[in-house]
Amino acid sequence: MKEIISSDIASSFREIKARAESRWRELFNSDKPVILVGTATCGRAAGALEIVHTLRAELKRQGLDCPVIEVGCMGHCYAEPLVVIHKPGYPAICYGYVNPVIAERLVKEFLTGDNVCLEFVLGAMEENDLIPSFADFPRASYEKKVVLRNCGHIDPTDIDHYLANGGYSALGKALRMSPEDIIDEVKLSGLRGRGGAGFATGMKWEICRQAPGKPRYVVCNADEGDPGAFMDRSILESDPHSVIEGMVIAAYAIGARHGYIYVRAEYPLAVERVRIALRQARKAGLLGRHILGSDFSFDIRLFQGSGAFVCGEETALIASLEGKAGIPRYRPPYPATSGLNGKPTVINNVKTLVAVPSIIENGALWFNGIGTEKSKGTAVFALAGKVVNTGLVEVPMGTTLRQVIFDVGSGIPGGKQFKAVQIGGPSGGCLPESALDLPIDFDSLTEAGAMMGSGGMVVLDEDDCMVEIARYFLEFTQRESCGKCTFCRLGTRQMLAILDDITRGQGKEEDIDTLMMLAEAIRAGSLCGLGKTAPNPVLTTLRYFEDEYRAHIREGRCPALMCRDLIAYYILPDKCERSCDACVGTCTVEAIFPNPKRIKVIDQDKCVKCDTCRVACPPQYNAIVKLSPPSEVPAAVK
Amino acid sequence: MKTVSLIIDGRKITANEGEILLWVALDNGFYIPNLCAMRDNHEPMAACRLCFVEVAGRDRPVTACTETITEGMTVNTRGESALSLARQGFELLMASHALDCAHCPRNGSCELQKIARHLHVKLKSKHLRKLERDLPIDTSHPLFVYDANKCVLCGRCVRVCREHSGTGVFGFAHRGFERRVTTFADEPMDTSDCDHCAECITVCPTGALVPKEEQSP
Structure with missing residues (x-):
């Protein structure tokens, strides 16, 4: 009996695949x-x-x-x-x-x-x-595309493009395997969750499959919200069928009939392309009742999140799916045993699910052969910030940060000095030059104080103030905190108040100890992962850049010349050109005037530090500089 | 029902299997600071983060409201790492609490004062910044005064209002530091559907919900 079903699956799949391949050939071989x-x-x-x-x-x-x-x-x-x-x-x-x-x-x-x-x-x-x-390109020797295999090569709104490039073959193969064999295969592959925490995917599926209670659910977490991160969005926009295929395989493995893709409403193009893909998959019999003629049925609904960062936390995401406020609850029970509507639920990140079809297709050992001992496969990063080649990058685990930033990303633009790389978003941290040779994997990044996170990588150069960066991320987390638990709601607010003071030059010597104490308390005391990891940007910048904090507090000086309250603009008299008026005309507050020698001078009381004059000053003179602390401005012209 | 025995602060206790550690400890005379826990609440809210205790075999303090007791469990309610975490949580709450005990009707019966005594901390934090919210005080209701600046967001009033009286006048609104207990669209209390059961005043651990003197229930 099983044989007959298997051959049915094979033949019905062969049919749609053959049609897709002939369309693809017609397109490219004409x-x-x-x-x-x-x-x-x-x-x-x-x-x-x-x-x-x-x-x-x-x-x-x-x-x-x-x-x-x-x-x-x-x-x-x-x-x-x-x-x-x-x-x-x-x-x-x-x-x-x-x-x-x-x-x-x-x-x-x-x-x-x-x-x-x-x-x-x-x-x-x-x-x-x-x-x-x-x-x-130098980056070619580091890049390995597994998750991004189809991105940019196929029309995401045409299922035949996906099929012609090997799409849904893994599903056809999976339906001929037993669910237990699929779970074993995923376990053997060593795949760990790409959302940040790195929990073993196969194990999560197994726990869910064995948990009592029905129905079970599969949820794709596409609530990407880290500043500077765009991996999940790009994948949904570029290759939505691979997410669907991964979900169908997961559903078959755990025995689910219903799934949700939880995507932020701020990703309208992703929403549109996923919608089209779902419709096409249903029409092709790859989703819905009796998938590929088998007795397995599964369908996916799209759910648009309203943009709360905390909804990326799985228990908050579930609450949101249930129509409640997106607020985390205490774990355990974990969603794998009690998730959506109290039923066993697998929640996987977009990239985790996209890796699944490749594993089924090429075998666990193939995937297991990529990466490091404890982190298998590839890592996808959204490379952003002060780096020449910003973009979407996929490298095998174990590649160093230096290779990603300098070889794949071609280094820092404008001849500037690398200062730090912010990795893992608001839950991650800032790693300095000395950490650049760390291999990228779950454990070494955590050890260095950052975390793998979901894949945001923001490069910072000498012009970036580390205190300001920490303040920025803290402002983000405290604004996005749901406010339920004491440590996250009030602790991050206290830290932000201190960082605000430091960047304004009002920091006190003991503030660093208070920051450390608060950070440890928030880490140990918070209810959910968002709170527990919120202090990481502060902890890592304190660990690697404490001298910058001290310069702000003791000298009122911002070494990166970024904190507006701690800098002043000054026109170097020996560089200023008498016949040039570029700065005078652009000044937004009429703070610049020529002195009797026609050398331009800034009225510090009027200056709002908008930077317009410095940009306007012709490069051949380059006469306008930022000084910190403001008292550095020579007294005669103050 | 099956019973299990456990040790709290060196004393052997016997209790029903499946019970929550916080209630077992409190019922046996061991005080653990707590604000958001309620007995008939099925799922621990685990929001106030004050009931930290140390359990043998666990590398970090755990909240007693989320722990189910097990046979042979050894609990220390006075462990330094647990108390220090509770103190820090408490200081955070106090740094955003409109502190005015002398004029507060709850003076003497306030749970915050009780917790401060237990943890040996001052009500006024030394090193944290005072971060108050300056929210309006609602005096519109005939029975009580609601001062959101004294609220610690334990959620007890929200739950009794929903579960006991079924009216649901209170709810949480906003997020992060702005989160507060309020009525629908911040309507004044007297225009809400309040049925005057006064349960919320009874459960409020602080001076946020206090009876109007002339009409004390």
């Missing part, structure tokens, strides 16, 4: 060129939709029949908008920083002519003799 434009949010913010429009209009004007396909995020967010042109006879070429003028030229000169417009090329998608390819 004599027509194909244009891909990255239109995830990163692309749209840079104007990708306008590029799509321009390309289509120009193609029409030139009388060319060439499909323009919107794809997701290719990872090179620094060079958006990105356009990839597949033209028969040429390797697929990726163009970066494309504007409407470049887009028109690409159509006129490359598609109707044969000029590849080398000056706009970012890299070729495959190795060739003509143009440098991405494989020649």
Whole structure:
């Protein structure tokens, strides 16, 4: 009997896959060129939709029949908008920083002519003799795409693109396995939760499967809220079917019939693309009743969160799904035994679920072979801040922070000095230069005081004040605290008050001890993970940059020249050019005036420190500097 | 019902299996500071973070309101790490409490004063900043005065109002430091659906909800 069902699954899947593959071949193996434009949010913010429009209009004007396909995020967010042109006879070429003028030229000169417009090329998608390819980039030797395997290559709104690239094969395979075998496979792979805590995924599934009570639920946690993080959003926008496939496999493994994708309403494009994907999966028989003709049924509903950061905490997320206020509750019981509506519930992060189909398809040992001893697989990071190549990065666990920032991200722009990397969002910490050779894995980052987190990585340079960074994150967590428990509600507020004082130059010597004491108390006393980890940005900056705190408190000096109350603007008289008035005209408060020698002087009482004059001062003079403490400004011109 | 025996502060106690440690301790004369716990509440709220105790075999203090007793459990309610955590939690509450005992009707019967005595801490914190919220005092109700600045957000009034009288006048609103107990749309208390059962005044551990003198229930 089981044999018959298995072959049914195989044949019904073969049918939809064959159709998808033939459509894919028709698209890319015909004599027509194909244009891909990255239109995830990163692309749209840079104007990708306008590029799509321009390309289509120009193609029409030139009388060319060439499909323009919107794809997701290719990872090179620094060079958006990105356009990839597949033209028969040429390797697929990726163009970066494309504007409407470049887009028109690409159509006129490359598609109707044969000029590849080398000056706009970012890299070729495959190795060739003509143009440098991405494989020649230093980052290529570090990157390994497992979770991001399809991002930027396929149309996220077309299920056939996903199917033609191996999508849903793992589901077909999984349905022919027993649920227990799937759990064993995931356990053997060593996959740990990508939401931050790193709990063993296979174990979570097993606990849930064995827990009494029905129905069981699968929930995808896409409530990404860390400042500077955009991994989950990009994946949902670029490859929503991989999330669905991972969820269906999880549901089959634990015996669930219903699932939810909890995504923030602030991700409208992700919501739209997931909706389309769900509809297509249902139509193809990959979701809903009797999936692929088997007797397994499972469906997914999309739930839009209202944007509370704390709803990323699993018990708060469940409360929110249940229609209650998003407030965490005491654990245990853990959701795997008592979650949504009090029933066993598996909650997995987007990236965890996306890794599952690859594991089923390629086997646990393949996944287990990537990464370090205790952290298997790859890590996805949203690389942001003071780094040349911002974007979406995926590297094997065990890659060092230095490799990610300097080789993949190409280092710090503007010849500035690296100062710290903020990793793991508000629950993570700031690691200094000395920690750069740490291998990225769950345990070594926790040991250094930060945490893996869900994948935000913000690079900071010499112009960033570490006290201000700590203050920023504390302001975030105290604002996002649900307010239920004493330590998080009041403790983070106390810490913020102290940090506010320090950045204003009103800190006291004993404030550092009070900060440490509060941090330890909040860590030990808070109810949920948000509170327990909230002091991490302060603890790590105190651990690695205590001298900056001391400079603020003792000397009223901000070493990074960032804290506005502790700096003053000053025009160097020997650099100021008598005939130039650039700063005078731009000053927003008329605080700059020429002295009798026509050297410009700032009236410190009027100055609001808006930085406009420093930007306006022509680079050949570069006469305006920031000084800290403000008393550094020479008395004669004060 | 099956009973289990456990040791609290060196004394052997026998109690019913499945009971919550906080109630077992309190019933046997061991005081553990607490504000948000209520006996008939099925799920521990675990919000006030004051009932920390040390349990043998656990590397950190645990809250007694979330611990189910087990056979052979050894509990220390006077352990320094537990008391220190409770003290810090309490000081945080006090740093945001409108402290005015001399003019407060709850003076002498206030649970905050009791906890301060137990933990040997002053009501006024030495090193924390005073962070008050300056919320308006609601005197509109004929029976009681509600001063949100004295509220510690234990939620007792919210629960009795819902569970005992079924009216649900009170609820939590806002989040973080702004979280407070209030009525729907912050309506004055006298325009709410209050049925004058006065249960909320009875359960309030502080001077946030106090009877109006001339009409004490």
